Amino acid sequence: MTSALGKDLLDLESLTPEQISLVLDTAVPFKEISERAIKKVPALRGQTIVNLFFEASTRTRISFEFAEKRLSADTVSVASSGSSVSKGETLVDTARNLEAMRIDMVVIRHGASGAAAFLAERIESNVINAGDGTHEHPTQGLLDLLTLRDHFGSLEGLRVCIVGDVLHSRVARSNIWGLRKMGAEVAVCGPKSLLPHAIAELGVQVFPRVEEAIEWAQALNILRLQLERMTSGYIPSLREYNRVFGVTRERLERAKHEVLIMHPGPMNRGVEIDSDVADGPHSVILNQVTNGVAVRMAVLYLLAGGNPELAEAAKGGGER
Amino acid sequence: MPQSIRDVLLEGGHVIDPATGRDEVADVLLRSGKVEAIGRNLGHPDGAERLDCTGAYVAPGFIDVHCHLREPGREDVETIATGARAAAAGGFTAICAMPNTEPVTDNQAAVGFIIRQASRVSAARVHPIGAISVGQKGDSLAEFGEMVAAGAVAVSDDGRPVVSAHLMRTALEYAQTFGIPVIDHCEELTLAHGGSMNEGIVSARLGLKGIPSEAEEIMVIRDILLARRTGGHVHLAHMSTKGSVELIRWGKDRGINVTAEVTPHHLTLTESAVEGYCTAAKMNPPLRTAEDVAVLQAALRDGTIDLVATDHAPHHYDAKDREFADAPFGIVGLETALALVVTELVDSGMIDFKTLVDRMSTRPARLFGLPGGTLASGSIGDVTVFDPNFAWQVDPATFLSKGRNTPYTGKTLRGRARYTVVGGAVVHRAIEAQSR
Numbered sequence: 001m002t003s004a005l006g007k008d009l010l011d012l013e014s015l016t017p018e019q020i021s022l023v024l025d026t027a028v029p030f031k032e033i034s035e036r037a038i039k040k041v042p043a044l045r046g047q048t049i050v051n052l053f054f055e056a057s058t059r060t061r062i063s064f065e066f067a068e069k070r071l072s073a074d075t076v077s078v079a080s081s082g083s084s085v086s087k088g089e090t091l092v093d094t095a096r097n098l099e100a101m102r103i104d105m106v107v108i109r110h111g112a113s114g115a116a117a118f119l120a121e122r123i124e125s126n127v128i129n130a131g132d133g134t135h136e137h138p139t140q141g142l143l144d145l146l147t148l149r150d151h152f153g154s155l156e157g158l159r160v161c162i163v164g165d166v167l168h169s170r171v172a173r174s175n176i177w178g179l180r181k182m183g184a185e186v187a188v189c190g191p192k193s194l195l196p197h198a199i200a201e202l203g204v205q206v207f208p209r210v211e212e213a214i215e216w217a218q219a220l221n222i223l224r225l226q227l228e229r230m231t232s233g234y235i236p237s238l239r240e241y242n243r244v245f246g247v248t249r250e251r252l253e254r255a256k257h258e259v260l261i262m263h264p265g266p267m268n269r270g271v272e273i274d275s276d277v278a279d280g281p282h283s284v285i286l287n288q289v290t291n292g293v294a295v296r297m298a299v300l301y302l303l304a305g306g307n308p309e310l311a312e313a314a315k316g317g318g319e320r
Numbered sequence: 321m322p323q324s325i326r327d328v329l330l331e332g333g334h335v336i337d338p339a340t341g342r343d344e345v346a347d348v349l350l351r352s353g354k355v356e357a358i359g360r361n362l363g364h365p366d367g368a369e370r371l372d373c374t375g376a377y378v379a380p381g382f383i384d385v386h387c388h389l390r391e392p393g394r395e396d397v398e399t400i401a402t403g404a405r406a407a408a409a410g411g412f413t414a415i416c417a418m419p420n421t422e423p424v425t426d427n428q429a430a431v432g433f434i435i436r437q438a439s440r441v442s443a444a445r446v447h448p449i450g451a452i453s454v455g456q457k458g459d460s461l462a463e464f465g466e467m468v469a470a471g472a473v474a475v476s477d478d479g480r481p482v483v484s485a486h487l488m489r490t491a492l493e494y495a496q497t498f499g500i501p502v503i504d505h506c507e508e509l510t511l512a513h514g515g516s517m518n519e520g521i522v523s524a525r526l527g528l529k530g531i532p533s534e535a536e537e538i539m540v541i542r543d544i545l546l547a548r549r550t551g552g553h554v555h556l557a558h559m560s561t562k563g564s565v566e567l568i569r570w571g572k573d574r575g576i577n578v579t580a581e582v583t584p585h586h587l588t589l590t591e592s593a594v595e596g597y598c599t600a601a602k603m604n605p606p607l608r609t610a611e612d613v614a615v616l617q618a619a620l621r622d623g624t625i626d627l628v629a630t631d632h633a634p635h636h637y638d639a640k641d642r643e644f645a646d647a648p649f650g651i652v653g654l655e656t657a658l659a660l661v662v663t664e665l666v667d668s669g670m671i672d673f674k675t676l677v678d679r680m681s682t683r684p685a686r687l688f689g690l691p692g693g694t695l696a697s698g699s700i701g702d703v704t705v706f707d708p709n710f711a712w713q714v715d716p717a718t719f720l721s722k723g724r725n726t727p728y729t730g731k732t733l734r735g736r737a738r739y740t741v742v743g744g745a746v747v748h749r750a751i752e753a754q755s756r
Contacts, residue, residue, distance in 0.1 A: 090642055112643035112645045113526055113528050113597070114643060118597065133527050133645070135527030136527065197520070198520050198523075201524070202521075
């Protein structure tokens, strides 16, 4: 069966705007399912899905697990830490084992950029990238797009600024691709030591100070700043980061317009984002989480060959 | 090396020998393992083997001053024998083996081992390179004198940079006692740390940590300045950036004894070869931009970069078949070097065959004080006879090297060694020439 998304979802860089719209549109009926008392439809009944998480993750893994279970798939989660080298079993062998078990779909999160593509090239199962190193996190990008579209109605011409450690962020890269493909204007803001050297070549504006970013943007996607960045010399301290780049209520109030607040989570309250901003009236952070399950249901459904028109019907319990 | 008592007459080839200025169709007569005479319609002694060289170039044997033979320690991936045979198949009559073996080649016994292993096989000559520091740890000097006496032709900690400027300075001074070059792998480790490809737009898109050009250039200028202070000969391994070329030119303009090499892959591939996380294109220094490639090609042409060296680095296929960041650096190169230079540099008009021979034979021999590099009468009988137009497709399964890690699989190249002659003995015959 041919899927509208191809065999795998590895990145947003290779998707067309039509494919992205398809996922977002398909997610809408699946969101409704999550509001019901019985949150289950048989769309993927009989499908076996493995969640292969080589990096610790709570929210993404649970989000995928619920997406799979709500579609009635049989799902197993494997949590494993460290690279395949330190584990002793190579990713190649892991791939071959999965194929031997005739798994239908694999959701993989791994610390190495390119790991999802590596797996996808070697097995016939559908592969969904749940985050590979610092490369991409396509379902996060998609749920961010859905959240923005819900709020603003359209992504065309929307001004979105990604704030924080763009250099090490797969969420940032997926957002940059997804937003630009949908016609949005994208900017990044952060200390130069945390921006890729070639960032301007990715087609984004660069703001050196967060005040300028806030003035320009209709929405901010605030990235988590990791403690390790401080210890490896990219910035001097988290305190200084908050004082210079933190999204605070004072900074937002100085802007002449309302700015939507997004964050992929988990948040470092008081570092990249202050609590009163995260919990404030312009924050859609929890909407992102809700949309996450729906978007993942849509992706799994479409990759399994689900007919987008039948997604509405799937709500009512029909076969795919 | 088995002594060939048979005379060899190389007939009708186009002889190019920049060292003597010869550039004409002529016969070459080898007797007792040496070049006896060159001329038209040379008579030949009875019993001489006659090799038909019509349509081919006849050059002093090519010399690769930088390759990794993995023995001792990683014989599963390459041995001195398989490496020397691969070299002969690639048209090389001599190769210099880097000392980052297991254990490291940092003493006379280890150097002697390599010499002995090489003598057991009839293929390219192998000249060992000794380590600069004991264990290549970068702390104390290895015994240059004893290693040279055992056969080492240069010293290097390649695989790694010489981190300490003081050690590099001392090595450059001490090496002058023995008249050998000090070869440095130029990499500033704190800048390069964790990087797996060139830092640029491709690394930004792929989410891979990049190695900026400056990681190489900082050490290049450091080494050039130390060569100036000490008067020693520093040879810069595998140059990859246009900035390095500028610095080398700066040094040469001031009469500093700096020489440099470039690999065939840095002359022909860019960072875009990594797309799709292709580990076959992962090496250190990494492939850079089209601009760097253009500058390196021009530098080879004008001689700022002195010679072509392969940095042949075989790896087990398992090792390369993994996540990009975890895969080891390096590709093989002995069997594709000549064809790459012919196809991408000569056929494109960037350099001519005379320059090719100069950069692959004349200069390596002269700059490293090695025998050969010329077909002057009385020289050792190391000759490379190659077909410039022979087209073939790269298929690693046919390599004589144990290593199959090449980014050129499936590529059609022109140029192949027809005969490789070492000390007057034919150590390699191309398949298509075997019936002649």
